[in-house]
Amino acid sequence: MLDPRRLRTDLDAVKAGLARRGLDLSEIERAAALEAEERSLKATVEGLRAQVRNLSKEVGQARKAGDVATAEAKADESRRVGEDERKLDAEVARIGAELRDILLRTPNLPADDCPGGASEHDNVIVRVEDYDAGAYGDHQRVPHWEVGATLGILDLERGAKLSGSMFPVFRGQGATLGRALCQLALDRNADAYEEIRPPSLVRTDTMVSTGHLPKFADEGYHLERDDLWAIPTAEVPLTSLGRDEIIPEADLPMRLMAYTPCFRREAGAAGRDTRGLLRVHEFDKVEILSYATPDQAAEAHADILARAEGSLKALGLAYRVLDLCAGDLGASAARTFDLEVYAPGCDMWLEASSVSWFSDYQARRANIRYRPATGGGTNVVHTLNGSALAVPRVWAAVVETYRRPDGSVAVPEALWPYFRGARSISG
RNA sequence: GGAGAGGUGACCGAGUGGCCGAAGGUGAUCGCCUGCUAAGCGAUUAAGGGGUGUAAAGCCUCUUCGAGGGUUCAAAUCCCUCCCUCUCCGCCA
Structure with missing residues (x-):
């Protein structure tokens, strides 16, 4: 499998390599777009997850302190944030699966000194x-x-x-x-x-x-x-x-x-x-x-x-x-x-x-x-x-x-x- | 194939819902101490992703306690499926 990171740092070289194999480049361009989208959504999901974790921690503290009202309120809030996270995470999973599918089917890049040719x-x-x-x-x-x-x-x-x-x-x-x-x-x-x-x-x-x-x-x-x-x-x-x-x-x-x-x-x-x-x-x-x-x-x-x-x-x-x-x-x-x-x-x-x-x-x-x-x-x-x-x-x-x-x-x-x-x- | 017990960091091992990426120990590294060695004292010691940073360091954050799924505001901990290891039985080169 190619390094997904190269899709954003080195896309031109990846495309040039695949072109030497005579491959159509539309799939790898699609993969590069997916990679960027996955990364940006992931950052959002991680932020939401961090919120859920913090809120959950606060629920525990409030409960321990005997403050039931605060605990309930925090739990509700956490539940709402968790809903959003789940939705977005499903989207990330879908994008990731498509990206991996392309990457698994994409062949390796030929070495620089590999001779050119079609067959x-x-x-x-x-x-x-x-x-x-x-x-x-x-x-x-x-x-x-x-x-x-x-x-x-x-x-x-x-x-x-x-x-x-x-x-x-x-x-x-x-x-x-x-x-x-x-x-x-x-x-x-x-x-x-x-x-x-x-x-x-x-x-x-x-x-x-x-x-x-x-x-x-x-x-x-x-x-x-x-x-x-x-x-x-x-x-x-x-x-x-x-x-x-x-x-x-x-x-x-x-x-x-x-x-x-x-x-x-x-x-x-x-x-x-x-x-x-x-x-x-x-x-x-x-x-x-x-x-x-x-x-x-x-x-x-x-x-x-x-x-x-x-x-x-x-x-x-x-x-x-x-x-x-x-x-x-x-x-x-x-x-x-x-x-x-x-x-x-x-x-x-x-x-x-x-x-x-x-x-x-x-x-x-x-x-x-x-x-x-x-x-x-x-x-x-x-x-x-x-x-x-x-x-x-x-x-x-x-x-x-x-x-x-x-x-x-x-x-x-x-x-x-x-x-x-x-x-x-x-x- | 049947019955049972387990799988936690380099290793051993604690942990039955929140303060746990995880006590304690061993090993390793660095430092201190000491004629030398041993002992002792202190510190450090998982991997990966994203962000920030010229870079290194650092900082923020997410994932990973066999794997995957589920319950829950919250899972190493509860439930399900699978994989693996060990013990006994059965079978067998």
Whole structure:
């Protein structure tokens, strides 16, 4: 959520930022008007309330002194003032609700250095690593769903039988591969990030703090009977870990990581790039996340990006880094780098990680603050996160990249420690 | 799931309608005292919003005693709903 104060101190900058996203500005102007109105009415309501409190105090004193007539008179007066207050307060509540509703739906402002642009076509390719289009042999030009089926390590039919399409079943060394990828990511980041194993089902207010609700209600799996949501990413519980807390500055940056299942309904995505593991309803992922002061944010962002890249590099996969333009940025993000891993079999760049800086947008919703070392009031923290490794698409890239002419798949050297001595996946 | 007991500031804990944002204690910070340490003495010690102020300080004011709603001139205190914790029983990896 944007800082409501900026609506009166900094409205032009807010409008300029939202304009970069290509948004209509009438709503934010409405919000600014509501904010001013709410504040002025609130001052009046507070004055009335102060009167009620004082009069009530006088009622008590008069009664104690045995002066019933005065007590009655004061009580009557207080009742009248209270009536006025109630009426006005209802008006303030109505205005406040409308203001919050707009603010909750208004996305974050893009960072100043976020590239301009309207859609994914305007994203900037920052760099391409280890990619040589001519270097792939025919044996690598087989899509992972065929490789997986042939080797018996990916069973999409039975996944569909159990749970429907887009729920993959990994078997044998295929299952090992997925788990090994996660273990690799955890091991590579354990030097700086504390491992958390959060619940996979969370309450509605937990989903709201990260901005996944109310906007993306259609994307989440909801257990109606218990009013719980299956997490779409560990970002949700990890961000809420600090909710309503005040962190000493000395504890920042606070770095966390979690290996969790992720559940996404992918409503409306049916039929579009959904073959094999390109898009699934349930997958495993290692997420890394930081709470930081505004001053630490840039460095924290760079660290997460370097670590997300590091895993792909260690696996010997080709990938590229995209700087998302303002028009393609997620609603909560101020700046995002996407990592796309190259899968030679399907000849596609697959989004494997989104490394985002949310400035104080998420933290304001979640009410995560820190107390500066210098003392004084509290400030809202900045949050940043990214996938250290998301299984299905990286699994696909590994299987396609490492396929040999004989049809087997070599185990990347980085994963040897996790393969019980095996150097190859041959079904 | 059933029965019961609870949720108050960094922590412990008092508080059953007004003088309570809240006694007392612990911890912390500052100062005093003291060869040093310990003990002792004094002061300070929640968060947030609005206003005033060049700003810091200060001052005025509102909100918050698990959350939300209600009763009342007045709610930490009474009523309702929900959440959480603990104990016993039941069930169970």
